[in-house]
Amino acid sequence: MTMAALLSLPAALALLLLAAHGLRFGDMGLLCACLGCAALLFTRWAFARTVCLVALAAGSLLWVDTALTLTAVRRAMGEPWLRLGLILGGTAAFTLASGLLLATRRARERFSRNxxxxxxxxxxxxxxxxxxxxxxxxxxxxxxxxxxxxxxxxxxxxxxxxxxxxxxxxxxxxxxxxxxxxxxxxxxxxxxxxxxxxxxxxxxxxxxxTGSLHLPVPALIVGGPLYRGGGYFMPVLYLSTLLLVGPAWCSHLCYIGAWDDAASRLPSRLPSRPPGPLPRYAWPTRSLALVLVVLAALTFRLLGVPGTVAVLSAAAFGLIGVGIMLTLSRRRGMMVHCTAYCPIGLVGNLLGKLSPFRLRMDAGCARFSRCGACARACRYGALSERDVARGRPGLTCTLCGDCVGVCPMKNPSTHMGYRxxxxxxxxxxxxxxxxxxxxxxxxxxxxxx
Structure with a gap:
């Protein structure tokens, strides 16, 4: 066994002690997580070493907290506490020391993969x-x-x-x-x-x-709270996501958007072709859909429309969207539902500008290259000739990054990349x-x- 491998053994033992601590207190999740971290020490992934370092640092704090808690209990009960404190304190010190060994250069050389x-x-x-x-x-x-x-x-x-x-x-x-x-x-x-x-x-x-059913239609992120007059968890979560990663909700996190993406990739009876440009009707229809959702929710609330009717209306709205996916999105090879129908997508495109993340092209691409590979890969219609000439995607861009992956340059992330x-x-x-x-x-x- 090499010296680098030997340096991992104290860390593995410290993690096993933490696993035993979880077992002793009935925290089976902590037991399994510590065993999982210990297993990472048998890999060569570079991230595994740092993850175990963090786990050992947290573990040493856990031992200190446990020592303080248990000794305080024993002191309050008038029982001996010094030996317990020394044992747990020594365990905390050993856990921290095993992490320091794992941080050495030789240990780092062992965990060199990726x-x-x-x-x-x-x-x-x-x-x-x-x-x-x-x-x-x-x-x-x-x-x-x-x-x-x-x-x-x-x-x-x-x-x-x-x-x-x-x-x-x-x-x-x-x-x-x-x-x-x-x-x-x-x-x-x-x-x-x-x-x-x-x-x-x-x-x-x-x-x-919560044990109760809610209709999985994205438009209800806006319409639901307006109709109920409460229940703002989803809007807050959605807005928080927009602040962090902008409109990437629509290309990474939306449970319905994945359907539209899959539909746009399905084979069609028409000859295979790359995604088309954004339809002319995209902005008017999606804006109208947002207005209708807001007005319908407020009207239903003011008129006291029963929840059953509201749910059926929302379900009909969602089914129309599915129909658009299976017909227009599939036929055009682009995400027509997300770019021309979904009101939440419109909100994401607009408020997503609050996020600092952007996709940009360098001057060489915008002025000279224009090979069109990025436009052919975009299923959101965000890379028209005008957009490429300006050096940035259009408003329907969701930061999906597909355009970066198809750029033929040696370093595509600099020619077409995130900012x-x-x-x-x-x-x-x-x-x-x-x-x-x-x-x-x-x-x-x-x-x-």
């Missing part, structure tokens, strides 16, 4: 853990499915989702691979979302967030991916009807 992707992967892993732990602690009911079936195993689901986010973020760093992966993981999210709905309707209410303040295009894209992949993994864990 070192370039490690910062993004670590950011995704830690962000998912932090957000899901916060949701788990603050929610008045179990928000994680695993907590609902074998109670107490929620941290196992958190660890699994964080690991999934880290691996996905690493894979998405390759722009050409990202264009193929995005529809797949977006479709996975939609499939999981609606599978939980089907299971909830089949008589398993634990698969529904965030004064950061380089590559760094901007990495920050964007870390955030949007983290949100995807969190939504995968908690987004239920």
């Amino acid at each position: 070192a370039d992707a490690a910062p993004v992967q670590v950011a995704a892993f830690v962000t998912v853990v932090a957000l899901l732990e916060l949701a788990r602690a603050m929610a008045p009911l179990p928000v994680l499915l695993v907590d609902r079936f074998p109670p107490g195993y929620g941290r196992l689901e958190i660890f699994a989702l964080a690991l999934y986010a880290a691996l996905l973020a690493g894979a998405m760093l390759d722009p050409t691979r990202a264009a193929r992966l995005r529809p797949r993981y977006w479709g996975l999210f939609s499939a999981v979302f609606f599978l939980q709905l089907i299971l909830g309707l089949s008589g398993l209410p634990d698969f529904l967030m 965030l303040f004064a950061l380089s295009p590559e760094t901007s894209r990495r920050v964007f991916l870390a955030i949007v992949i983290s949100l995807h993994a969190v939504f995968l864990g908690v987004a239920r009807i």
Whole structure:
């Protein structure tokens, strides 16, 4: 066994002690998560070392907190406490020291696989853990499915989702691979979302967030609170997402948008052709749809229209959208539902400008190249000749990044790439991916009807 491998053994032992601590206090999720982190030490992924460092730092604080709590209890009861404090304090020191060994140069050399992707992967892993732990602690009911079936195993689901986010973020760093992966993981999210709905309707209410049913039509993010006069969780969540990643909700996180994307890729009776330009009727029809949703919701509320009628109206609106996907989106090879019908998409395009993320082309592409590869890949109609000449996508851009993956330049992320303040295009894209992949993994864990 090499010296680098030996340096990992104290960390593995420290994680096993934390797992035993979870078992002792009945926190089976903590047990499984610590065992999972220990297993990462047997890989060579660069992000695994940093993740374990964070886990060991948190573990040392957990031991200190446990020591202070238990010694305070013993002192209050007049029982001996010094030996207990020394044992737990020593365990905390050992956990911290094992992390310091893992931070040495030799240990870092052992964990060298995908070192370039490690910062993004670590950011995704830690962000998912932090957000899901916060949701788990603050929610008045179990928000994680695993907590609902074998109670107490929620941290196992958190660890699994964080690991999934880290691996996905690493894979998405390759722009050409990202264009193929995005529809797949977006479709996975939609499939999981609606599978939980089907299971909830089949008589398993634990698969529904609150145990009661809500209609999965995106327009209700606006219309629902206006009709009910309350229930602003989804609008707040939606707006928060827009602030973080702009209109990327519509290309990464919308459970219905994934259907439109899939429909636009289906074979059609017409000859195969690249996505067409944005239809002329797109802006008028989508603006009209938004106005109608708002007016209908307010009118139904003022007139006291029963909830059944409101639900049926919303369902009809959603079914029309599905029809548009299966006909127009499939025929045109572009996402007609999202760009010309969905009112939430319009809100996302407009308010998404509050986010600092942008897609831009450099001057060389806008003035000279114009090969059209990016326009042919865009299913949102956001790269017309006029848009390319201006050097930036149109308002229907959702930051999906498909255009970056097809750019023929050696470094496509600089020719057509993300922009965030004064950061380089590559760094901007990495920050964007870390955030949007983290949100995807969190939504995968908690987004239920």
